[in-house]
Amino acid sequence: MKNSSIHISRTKMFLFFHLLLAPLLHQKLVAGTTLDPPQNTISGTITDMNGLPLGGVNVVVTSTNRGTISDMDGTYSIQAGNNDLLVFSIVGFRTLEVPIDGRNTINVQMEEDVTQLGEVVLNAGYYTVSEKERTGSIATIKSEIMEKQPVANPLAAMQGHLSGVNIVQNTGVPGGSFSVEVRGRNFLNGVTDPLYIVDGVPYGSQSLAAPRVSTEIIGNISPLNAINPNDIESIEVLKDADATAIYGSRGANGVVLITTKKGKSGKTRFDAHLSTTLSEVSNFLDLMNSQQYLEIRREGIDNDGLTPLLENPTLDGFWPDITVWDNNRYTDWQKELIGGTAYRQNAQLSISGGNELTQFLVSGGYLKETTVFPGDANYRKASLNSNLTHRSKNGKFKINFSSSYTREDNRLPGADFTQQAYSLEPNAPALFDEEGNLNWENNTWDNPLAALEEEFVAATNTIISNAILSYAITPNLELKSSMGFTRYRLDSYVTNPNTARNPGLGLTPQNFSNLTTNASERESWIVEPQLNWKKHWDRLSLDILVGTTFQQESSNQIVLRGRGFPNNGLIKNLAAAQSLEIFSTSDADYRYSALFGRINLKLYDRYILNLTGRRDGSSRFGPGRQFGNFGAVGLAWIFSREALFKESSFLSHGKLRGSYGITGSDNIGDYRYLDTYNVSGESYAGTTLLEPSGIFNPQFGWEANRKLEAALELGFFNDRVFLNTSWYRNRSSNQLVGIPLAATTGFSQLTGNFDAVVENTGLEVDLRTVNVRSKQFQWSTTLNLTIPKNKLVEFDDLESSTFANRYVIGEPLTIVKLYNALGVNPETGIYEFEDYDGDGEVSNPGDLEWIEDLAPKWYGGMGNTFTLGNLSLDVFFQFKKQRAYNAVRFDATPGFRGNVPVALLDRWQQPGDIATYQRSSSGFTTVEDLGGRQQSSNAAVSDASFLRLRNISLNYKLPTMENGLDINVYLQGQNLWTLTDYYGPDPEQPSSTRLPPLRQLTLGLQISF
Template sequence: MKKSYMLKHGLFLLIFMLAINVYGQVGSITGKVVDENNLPLPGASVTIDQIKKSTSTDANGGYRLTGISYGDVSVTVKFIGYDNFTKTLKLSADQSTLDFKLVPSSKSLSEIVVVGYGTSTKRDVKGSIVSVGAKAFEDVTVPTFNAGLQGRASGLQVSQSSGVPGSATRVRIRGTSSISGSGDPLYVIDGVPVFNEDPSDGDFGRNPTKAGKIDPLSYLNPNDIESIDVLKDAAAAAIYGSRGANGVIQITTKKGKAGKTVVSLSSTYGVSEITRKLPLLNAPEWLQIYNEARVNDGGLPLGPNESISPTGFSFIPGQNLGVNTDWIDKATRKGDVTETNLSVRGGNDKTRFFISGIYRKENSVLEGGAFERGGARVNIDNNATDRLDVGLQLGIYRSKNDQVPTSFNGGIGAAQSFSLPIYPVYNPDGSFFGTQYQNTGFNIVAQRASTYQSKDFRTNGNVYLAYKISKDLTFRTENGLDLLNQTETRFESNINRYFTGKDFTQPKPYPDLAPIGLSTASQRDYQVININTNNYFTFKKNFGSKHVTDATLGFNYQRSNQAQIAFSASGGGVGFINPYYQQGSNNLGFAPGANEPGNTIPPTTSAYAQADILTGILSYFLRANYKYDDKYLFGISARYDGSPKFGANNKFGLFPAASAAWIISDEDFLKDNKAISFLKLRASFGITGNDGTQVFQYLQTYSSGGSYAGGFGQKPNNLSNPDLKWEKNQGVDLGLDFGFLKNRISGTIGVYSKTTSDILVNIPVQLSATGFAGRIFVNADGVRVRNQGIELELTTRNLTGDFKWTTNFNIAHNGNKVTDVGIYTSGDAFDTGEGDTRILRGYPLGINFLPIYAGVDPANGDELIFDKTTGAKIKLTAASQDANRVAVGKPNPDVFGGLENIFSYKGFDLSVLLSYQYGNKIYDDGAKYQIGGRLGSWNQRREILNRWQKPGDITDVPRVSFIEGGRADASNTSRFLYDASFLRLRTTTLAYNLPSDIIKSLKISSAKIFVSGQNLFVLTKYAGWDPEVVRYNFNPTQANSAYAAPYLPTPQARTYSLGINVGF
């Protein structure tokens, strides 16, 4: 009995110990993740959800998970652009391998999309959102991320302001809706709305060294970007309320991934050149045209010792025969660019990190220009507890921009205008030619003795905390900082600044004094501090198997402080001994002729200025979504904004939106359809606002003017308006998302209409109404702008074998129209104050208002225009020009978009991106002066060689003359309207990935060598510099209505680069 008892209990103990041993055993799971063509997918996420253990696949698609208890294990693999795949394995010593083959999703339906204070999937999105992934910025040397977006998203139009490094881009989403308010979209980086204005002073340090606008977001490293989501319709953007009218661009930077730490190092070197050279006259040709104009006007050709004053000072061409200066060659050069990127990415189940650094230096194609930036980013995400997640996204950047003059201020602008080929660069004694005179801007080589530099320090960061209150409810707080410190310095050499005048110490008549040099140094410090906090609750709950709900409720507060301080000092240095000088044309603001004895300009003058602006926004927002049976989707959102930019009666505004979608392909009648993989119909309506105006516009302001009671007087400048409020944008959107043939063909097509009302304008106030002449900002009653359009995005996977070929195509049409101009204008047209563009009822914003050019009278060479009433050809005069203006030449293209083809064969990858636009006109505001208008003072385009010369000549170029009415006279006509359609080879990249055996022998994880080119060629009928480069914008009105009238622009650069990317 005792023996039997011991046997039974011994057997039980043995079984128990064996069970403990089996239960306590752990092992590893290994495997490989490939696509449908059995090619490895590096960087895929491999997760065991039960124990929150994860890793990432290596360069060969392999993975390994260790420390896993034996038994049933569920493993999930995720990779952007592919459907999630979950498999179950009974882990044991004999079974530890689990491989995955992923299938591409329909236009990445499972891909996460940032929708503002939350995320969604592409499948569940009900608004119009287009996403651009990190691959758009791989293996290319785009100067800014905005430039990298060109041609990649339907409805998104990106135009360069010049080819200068760091120069601004003009970005419009579904057209322009405002007249004097900002047309730029709202930029949000990792949840923080960022400052997106050019902070540089348009006048400080820019005269004559004025350059184009600076891109305020040029600091951001494109290689740090994980994705960009463009929110286009009102339903998607209404969550941003009064700042969403122009669309929203949400930028998400890269985050860490659990698994092996991956170190990536890339280095690129490139060379650049101008894409086109404007054909101008050489010196003999210019003199020939000049003499011909004198003869046409009844004079004689130049004598050998005769002096002329083409640019403000006397010059004897006959004594400089043989001089033939190509000033464009003097202004341009071969540029180069160097860029190095280093990143470290990794983490574990608890903490994930991404750390990166960049250094980039670009020497411009313009002599003397350079743009240099460096920066670092740290992104950390930590699962502190089962309920608490914390994280940090922080970017720190520093840039230096050595700018050179553009447009009409010198440099490349002067090289194509008043820098004449008959002028030498140097005098016989080696000194700079022309600098002994007041007008020295034409000598662009001498101008380089003056410098203008901008240094920026930018910090953009966000700290978040997310706490899971319950299974269904989460609270999240995000606290961000956007900091900009900018220092602008300018030195203008006394080589370029001379003062002349009379010696008032001598008896009358006062004798002339020799020119005296005057140097100027200036510095301006500018600071922007934006503090942003988002605090919101997110509720997610499933009711049964078919009802899915989620809601977000929270508030946002943003405070912005802008401060600046500026100082300038001038002095003549050695030799500036006589204080009695009349001020010359290049001045510091002294009144000409004021310097009689007793009113002197001292040897050194200085000026000081300081300004501080504080503004902010307080908002409450709500979003709720409901999904039934995973195919019927509904959503609403609303935002209540308060802003100090507007009057006391309209500080707050409500911006609601609603949307719905129907996933038709999940219906029973289509579920088994082999041709249709995915089909979703969506619709939305919403109201957004535009607060893109300056602060204090609603207040009454005063300015100095005149005198009162023997002293200085003050007069009202701008009337107060307590009813001033933001512009309102009402939008309707209808779209269809589709996938066919197992998603080998996928895309979206949509139509939209948005109407803007309560448009902000600054109108004059008559004396009879107020007792003085002034202006007032109002929401123009009855003024409305409408944008309607259609967009198509299409992706096709043409070949899927060893040789893969994918095509991405997008096209958009946007019809912009001013539907009403209200009561604040005279008749149907009013001048925008920007050249010959107008706001006309029934036409696009910024339509050209010009007489129609009718060619040249063969009998006498006079310029002709059409009489707008009779259609007869009449002579162009000042009177006939004004009397026969009509709307002509659309500034916006009929269609625009991009076409990208991506090829892959074994280790080779080739991508080719084309961008295009068709159907718009640009008014070349410089051509009117370069083809006869400023014949005596500017160089001319070679087109003038085809001028009328004798009776019977048939040509479109009138006779040359200096007499008013006897030449083109710089008159604005449709003669200078040009077709701006183009097809541009935007980017081409060829990459080779080294084979795995070489990778292993080098003990690295990956290596890639690539060559790329940007702006390689453009097909266009436009004879000027570049049909894509828009006008330098001084203010929002010009950016909205006169951008298609370039004036002495700077061309884009063509760049060839070679690089290598190594992973460790």
């Protein structure tokens, strides 16, 4: 609690100075840029054609260039002369010019622009492009969508909202990781992470967690937790070659551009956002009670002929659940171990404002979240974000500076209780004895709460900063440079005291207690000078961009373990350990440089050609292989601008576009082409030993991903109905994988290029409609659908390679090879399987020929937004068609020690029975048991399709008060309801060892003035 107070105090201090200095700075800037003395104060209200107020409208006085923006209720106030002209502008509406003519009050109505789609500007990385004129495939999600979701990681806010982007949450524990695929899996090495760019700065998404210092409770730690979703203005995902080729070797798996919020001109604005969230497990398995469990347990012992041994007290340790524990006791371990309620408190404060030349924003946030597990485990995050934008009076010089700092503290127990919640015997003893101590029941069981004696702590510090400077040399030529720096530091440790083990083992701090630490750091800087020339003629527009990239990244990690402590009170002090081991240490530098360019040609405002290219150099390849060339061409025809459609009241937008190009990948880690060595963890005569870990191979080079896309965009009725359909085909070749080597070489693999081709094809559909739009009521709908297909097209000599057991030509990379289960033999009561190779017995690998694909067949989401006056309701559903491992994967034989689903009661009991599960078995004899084989059969895979109410948000905005105070009250829900026939914990995260995503309910308050 003391540390918590320190972190809060630091955050408050940062906020205090920003809040104190920002208004003074603003006043000074305004005073320094004041032009002519104001002659009058003009005020009024801005509405649309339906009479609804418009907030965020830019109001500019033409003679002085003085500006302001309208408030949420549409009101504005500005100083101007009696003969000045006011210009009102906002995206989606026609610009309006109104003369003052000596008036003090000017109320205006703004008309929607039929071409509003063309004014929606998308971030394409090195340049911006209008939605209407883009030639590439760019999916986007805005802040207004993310703000309606009670999540702590931006990836969680993206789930289901973007076509072609499949995101899966790996655990319901705070701080956990996500799996992200943009248009499928491209490479055999399993790397699917896209390139993340935060305000122009590349951001590493790979966790620095070490396997020995990362418990199963959390797995990898997502570095993206450091980015506060409330600070994000928009996220764009670049998918096709036209959009990603300008990133060259880093764009093979797509590019995710994260843009943070910036200040706006106008009066200084203060915003506060407070929320409280309650979370719980959304689905419990139907497990056996004590009577059911003991019935099949005794039956299994009897089937194995071991019943007489139950009378031997020396064998009680084999079956204490039968002979020692209270057979009438029952505990619902799911409710006991994962049935708690997790709480999240979130506070966000920001101040923003500025004038027409300088704008600023400073925000700070604090989040604390607990878990559904027993104990006081929690996750805390404090963040500070700032942004400053300035331009010179003549508009030639511009600068934007953004920075963020995030501190995370994750304190979790040493184990995820989920697996024990599903498997602990229902008649297991009480957790505590009469004196409140851990109950070991005479050392007959392992008390699950002993894991609370262990401690897993991960502390991360993240800094992201970026500066963009530009100068307009001429009206058509701009010189710009982007400079960024990131630093990610992870310090974690796991304590393993002897008190976390059964006392019957006789362990002491001196012979068992240990501490494992991980100290990791990653730093990166990047400089990207750019030159942009634009020229517009009557029928032709030309945009040329050239630039270069210089980037360097360094990372280091050291993992230590101390063993044997005088007592557990000193377990966190490595100096007190009797022995110290270095498990691993690494120190890597990555250098990257590139030359990139873009030529955009637009003819007659409807024929568009976009050429992008990049030459990359990477230190991850050997001499002669360090450079690669990548590029793309994009074409678009806006046929709705042809004379035939110009007067159409039906078709408001129509565009055909296509692209083809090559991107690449060097995502293999550092120094793979060199002889490398690792610390072995062993020593000789007190000297730490090194062992070889990699073989010299300078021959391997860049992976290549050839991307082809064709798309059709249609807008109807002034774009009230907008449809975007895209077909794509990506072919990835020259695969960088670990080539298995014979054990006699002393190495498991050699990094090199395989002559293998992986193909991803798919169809993406995005639909958005404005169903009802009146003065009092609005209703809009969004729908996205992705139908992907993945297959291995080529793989030289696959049948004779060690990959023959994993891949099949013509099948997806996501397949698993299984036995074909034929059910339970009604006479023997044992599982049967198909003998594919006909050798008279079922064995591995000859009969693992049944293929199941675990990738989704199709997925997407549908959202509806309803607005009635000041009340709004958002409902978003996510859906997915897929197959996944079910509960059979973890339990297939009734009678073993440990609880199982009630479904296993449908077991074989006597000859002639037709049952789903085989005969019960105790697990202690050599009697044939094929349960393990059943777990590796197609019986362990079933339909896992689902329709999930991913998010619902109810918001009420109170009428704006006279002092300009705006108050919003909202109620949000996440993962509230799931429709599925899946037999397991969760269809999207089908694991019995990790906590599934939680159901969340949030109450929040937003205040602005």
